[in-house]
Amino acid sequence: MSGDQLHTYEPTDLDEMSPLQALDAVTADVRGARITVDSTGLFNATRHIGLLCHLAARTAADAEYQLSPNISELPSAEHLGASAGHLGQAIAHYTQALAPLLVLTTTAQDTPRQKLDSLDHHNRLRSHLNDAGRALAAARTVLAVQQPLTAPSKPAPAPLRAPAARRRA
DSSP, X not given: OOGGGOOOOXXXXXXXXXXXXXXXXXXXXXXXXXXXXSHHHHHHHHHHHHHHHHHHHHHXXXXXXXXXXXXXXXXXXXXXXXXXXXXXXXXXXXXXXXXXXXXXXXXXXXXXXXHHHHHHHHXXXXXXXXXXXXXXXXXXXXXXXXXXXXXXXXXXOOOOOOOOOOOOO
């Protein structure tokens, strides 16, 4: 998909998807809207943080909802909770990437000395973005685990009958 044809997802779109589909959509959005060292990259980073926060909150809410009886269309609460934790890690890394991204976006890099000074910021930025990508992959791995098929339930035992009261005729 070319950059100009990339569909960007908004929270309302994500709410209509399964947790795994929503995670895949956000991951595709993150990969398609790269973090560059300019105002566009800064916008993309803050947008990704917003999408990830929404997805983490939704996943945590789904985990709580899954604890209710008779919910079968969602992954288990355990998997949703673990996925929410990985999404939280991705959010943390994106947030930590903001500091070097802001420095690189707002500081001139015209001289060789300025370019050399910016190497540490570039390394920190790349490290945080790579760690965020790994956290998203871990969240997907947890959600993609096939749910065990529920064993067919045994028929409920017949209710005990209360002893009939004998009548005298």
